[in-house]
Amino acid sequence: MEKRIAIVRGDYIGPEIVGEAIKVLRSIEAKYHHTFIYDEVLAGGAAIDATGECLPQVSIVALKQADAVLLGAVGGPKYDSQPANNRPEKALLRIRSLLGLFANLRPAILFPQLADASPLKPEIVQKGIDFVVVRELTGGIYFGKHETIGDLAVDEMAYSVEEIQRIAKVAFETAQVRHHKVTCVDKANVLDTSKLWRKVVKDLAKEYPDVELNFMYVDNAAMQLCKDPSQFDVILTENMFGDILSDEASMLTGTIGTIGSASLGSTSVGMYEPIHGSAPDIAGKDMANPLGTILSVAMMMRYSFHLEKEAQDIEKAVNTILDEGYRTADMMSEGMKQVGCQEMGDLVVKQI
Amino acid sequence: MEKRIAIVRGDYIGPEIVGEAIKVLRSIEAKYHHTFIYDEVLAGGAAIDATGECLPQVSIVALKQADAVLLGAVGGPKYDSQPANNRPEKALLRIRSLLGLFANLRPAILFPQLADASPLKPEIVQKGIDFVVVRELTGGIYFGKHETIGDLAVDEMAYSVEEIQRIAKVAFETAQVRHHKVTCVDKANVLDTSKLWRKVVKDLAKEYPDVELNFMYVDNAAMQLCKDPSQFDVILTENMFGDILSDEASMLTGTIGTIGSASLGSTSVGMYEPIHGSAPDIAGKDMANPLGTILSVAMMMRYSFHLEKEAQDIEKAVNTILDEGYRTADMMSEGMKQVGCQEMGDLVVKQI
Ligand SMILES: CC(C)[C@H](C(=O)O)[C@@H](O)C(=O)O
Ligand SMILES: CC(C)[C@H](C(=O)O)[C@@H](O)C(=O)O
Numbered sequence: 001m002e003k004r005i006a007i008v009r010g011d012y013i014g015p016e017i018v019g020e021a022i023k024v025l026r027s028i029e030a031k032y033h034h035t036f037i038y039d040e041v042l043a044g045g046a047a048i049d050a051t052g053e054c055l056p057q058v059s060i061v062a063l064k065q066a067d068a069v070l071l072g073a074v075g076g077p078k079y080d081s082q083p084a085n086n087r088p089e090k091a092l093l094r095i096r097s098l099l100g101l102f103a104n105l106r107p108a109i110l111f112p113q114l115a116d117a118s119p120l121k122p123e124i125v126q127k128g129i130d131f132v133v134v135r136e137l138t139g140g141i142y143f144g145k146h147e148t149i150g151d152l153a154v155d156e157m158a159y160s161v162e163e164i165q166r167i168a169k170v171a172f173e174t175a176q177v178r179h180h181k182v183t184c185v186d187k188a189n190v191l192d193t194s195k196l197w198r199k200v201v202k203d204l205a206k207e208y209p210d211v212e213l214n215f216m217y218v219d220n221a222a223m224q225l226c227k228d229p230s231q232f233d234v235i236l237t238e239n240m241f242g243d244i245l246s247d248e249a250s251m252l253t254g255t256i257g258t259i260g261s262a263s264l265g266s267t268s269v270g271m272y273e274p275i276h277g278s279a280p281d282i283a284g285k286d287m288a289n290p291l292g293t294i295l296s297v298a299m300m301m302r303y304s305f306h307l308e309k310e311a312q313d314i315e316k317a318v319n320t321i322l323d324e325g326y327r328t329a330d331m332m333s334e335g336m337k338q339v340g341c342q343e344m345g346d347l348v349v350k351q352i
Numbered sequence: 353m354e355k356r357i358a359i360v361r362g363d364y365i366g367p368e369i370v371g372e373a374i375k376v377l378r379s380i381e382a383k384y385h386h387t388f389i390y391d392e393v394l395a396g397g398a399a400i401d402a403t404g405e406c407l408p409q410v411s412i413v414a415l416k417q418a419d420a421v422l423l424g425a426v427g428g429p430k431y432d433s434q435p436a437n438n439r440p441e442k443a444l445l446r447i448r449s450l451l452g453l454f455a456n457l458r459p460a461i462l463f464p465q466l467a468d469a470s471p472l473k474p475e476i477v478q479k480g481i482d483f484v485v486v487r488e489l490t491g492g493i494y495f496g497k498h499e500t501i502g503d504l505a506v507d508e509m510a511y512s513v514e515e516i517q518r519i520a521k522v523a524f525e526t527a528q529v530r531h532h533k534v535t536c537v538d539k540a541n542v543l544d545t546s547k548l549w550r551k552v553v554k555d556l557a558k559e560y561p562d563v564e565l566n567f568m569y570v571d572n573a574a575m576q577l578c579k580d581p582s583q584f585d586v587i588l589t590e591n592m593f594g595d596i597l598s599d600e601a602s603m604l605t606g607t608i609g610t611i612g613s614a615s616l617g618s619t620s621v622g623m624y625e626p627i628h629g630s631a632p633d634i635a636g637k638d639m640a641n642p643l644g645t646i647l648s649v650a651m652m653m654r655y656s657f658h659l660e661k662e663a664q665d666i667e668k669a670v671n672t673i674l675d676e677g678y679r680t681a682d683m684m685s686e687g688m689k690q691v692g693c694q695e696m697g698d699l700v701v702k703q704i
Contacts, residue, residue: 089541119578121473141509146544151513153548161503189441192498196505222596223603226471226578244574244596251575
C-alpha cells in the first residue's frame, strides 16, 4: 500500500515526538511492505517563524494532497503576541475546517500499568476507564460568527440537522464496535442547539437498535466523569463541550502523554495527534513522552488506511513496553525504568 | 433585625430540606433576637401543579418584596413533558434575571471529616480543597438569543464590558478576604467574548494590587481541577463555563449534599440554595441531606443580612455535628451514625 502522509512537526516538543512516530511508521513500512511518502508541512508556530503566516498557502496545498496528517503539537508562549487570526491554534482550526474533519475521536483509556497515575482513588479506577469521546469538530461556537462591537462581544453557536446527523452517525458506529452505548451530552434545558441535537440524535437512534442511547446535561457529565467514569462507552457531544469534557476525561486516566486522537471527515483522510500540548518547559531535553503520538499513528493505520493489523501491532508494542516497566519522566513511578523520548521510540520500534 | 425571606420549597426533596433550614432560621431568630418573616412562594414544579405556570405573577410580586430568597430544589421527571418555556428550570432562570442576581458564589470546600467521600486519591485530597467559583449568572449564552429556524438552531453568547466588570469585581473582592488569588477561566483562543473578558479583567486587576491574577483556558481548568484543586482560591468565569466547572468542583469534594450557594446582585438581596438537585428517588423518605440548604442559610446571614456571627454559628454547628459522626445516607461511611433528614436538622438546631 502506498500512502502520502503530511507531517506537521509543530512547536517545542512537537519535532521530538513526531520524530519517534516516524521511526514507528518506517518500521511498519518495512514489516508490512507498505510505502509511506512523507510530506513535511509547516503549520503553527514553526510556519510563523519561517513565513510569518500560521498556515501558508503552500502548506494548504500539501495538506490537501495527503491521505493522512500526522501532527505533533502547535503553539506556545513565543507566539502569544501574534494577532488573534495568526496564532498557531488558528492553523489547527483551519486545517480541521479545510479538510472537513468534523469528527474528533478521543479515547479515554486507563492503561492498567499506569493506574497509579490517575488522580482518582483506587476504588473508582479499579472499575476501569475505557470510553471514547466523539466530539463535533467543525461547527458550534468555534465556527460561528465572532464579533466585538464597542463594548459588546458576541459569539454564535449554530448547528444544522445535517451537521448533527453526520457526527451522531460516527458515534453510533463507534458504539457498535465497542459496548453499544452512546451518552449524548448537551444543555437541552437551556440551549436551542442542544434541543435540536436531542431531536436529531433520538431520530437517528432508531437506525441503531443495538445501541443504547441516553442523554446527560453537560454539568452533570462533568461530575459523572469524576464520580464513575466506568459508566461511559461513547460520549457524543458538540465542539465546546467536547473540548472541556475530553480534556477532563484524559486527565482522569492520569497519562495525557499517552493518549492519541483522530480527527475524521467524510472521506478516509484524517488528522492524527496526541492530545497533549507543546510542553515548552521540556522542549529539546529528550524528555517528552512520544507514546501519544505513536498511538495516534496506530489510529491512522486503523481509520485512514484500514490497516487494523498494523494498528494493533503498534498498540501491542506500546503495551509490552509499559508492561516491561519503561516510562518517560511524566509517567515515572517507583521501581520503573526511566527512559528518554528517543529511547522510548526505539523500544517501541524494537517490539514491532 | 427584621427581614423578609421568600421561601421556595420546590419539588421532590425540596420541601424536606427547606423544612430543616427553616428550623435553623427559627433558632437563629430566637438566639439573636431577630425577626424573620417567611413568605411561602410557589415556583418550579410545585407552581406548575398549582397554577399551570412555572413562575406565576403572584410569586414574582412576593419575590420582589423579599430581602432574601431560600430555595430548595426545583424540577424533576414529572415536568419533563412541559413545553420549554414552562419548565421548572425556567423559573430559576427567570428569578435570577428578575432579581438581577448576576453573581453566583459556589464554594468548593472539602470537609476533612468527609475526605473519604472525594473521588480523588488521598495524596491529592490531603493538600486540601478550598476555593470559590464566582460564576456570572445573568448573561452569556443562557440569556442570549435562542432561535431555531427550519434545520438550523442558533444560540448567542454575548457579554458587555459592564457585565464583565461587575462580576469580576465580586471575584476580586472575594479573593481579598480569602487567599488573594483569582483564576479567570475562558476560551480566549477561540471566543470574542473571552477576549473581552481577558481585557476587562486585566484592566480591573490594577485596582486590586493585593490580588494575584492568572488566566486559564476552560479545557485546561477542567483538567487542573482533577489534578490539583489545591491550586485554586477564586475561580472567575462566565455563565456556561461556570455551570460546568462548579459542578465538577463540587463533585470533587465528594459531598454535593453538603454545599450551599449564593446568588447575588448589586443590592443585598440574594437567593440561597443547595447545589444539589431535587433527588426524586429519595423524596418523601426522610433521607435527604439538609446540610447544603442549612449552609445556604449561613451564606444568607453573611451576604444578605451581614450577620457574620450568625453565619459562623451555623457553620460551626454543622462542623460539630460532622465531627460527632452524624451522617445522612449520602455521606454514610463505616463507623458513623446514620440519621434522617429531620434528625440532622434537629442536631444542628441543638448545637445552635
Ligand atoms: C487549541 C484549541 C483551539 C483546541 C480546541 O479548543 O479545539 C485544543 O484545545 C483542542 O482541543 O484541540
Ligand atoms: C437548571 C439549570 C438551568 C441550572 C443552570 O444551568 O444554571 C443549574 O444547572 C444550575 O447550575 O443552577
